[in-house]
Amino acid sequence: MRKRNIPILVRLNTKERQNLVKQVKKSGLSQETFIRTLINGFIPKELPPPDYYAMMRELRAIGVNLNQIAAKANAKGHIDRTQFQYEANRLRKAVLDIQAAVTSPERRNENGDHSDMGRNRPP
Structure with a gap:
């Protein structure tokens, strides 16, 4: 049913x-x-505009590259792990922020005035 x-x-x-x-x-x-x-x-x-998906693919590719660098560096022991982790976290946050800004629905106003229907969102 x-x-x-x-x-x-x-x-x-x-x-x-x-x-x-x-x-x-x-x-x-x-x-x-x-x-x-x-x-x-x-x-x-x-x-989202078509270039959004291209941007997301590029950001993910950067993340994959960071992971590959980390794997090689861990094997050789020649990387500042704290700095790498900081940069990896920044990348993850940027990806999530872009996704949220472009695709997540927004909560309506509680005052009952929904006349703009999301058209007047900040960039």
Whole structure:
């Protein structure tokens, strides 16, 4: 049996429907997921730009390189482990920060004014 088995009919005018379709398309979510996200108190973010994925691949490649350097250095014993760990942690944090900034939904305002629907986010 489905987890979500309660259908709800919502009537919209043409302008509201166009706005919904536009926002759903920007988010890359299904219409149902988009609406459930809003109901649960979050504002879905727009899909990240195509270069986001290239940046993430590059950052991950740097991380892999750091790991390879660390393995070689540990075998030879010629690395400042504290400095390497510091840099590796900075890289991990940068990757997580980029992912969070671009893909994580934001909590809606608690004052009930949701008119901006996430359009006025800081960069």
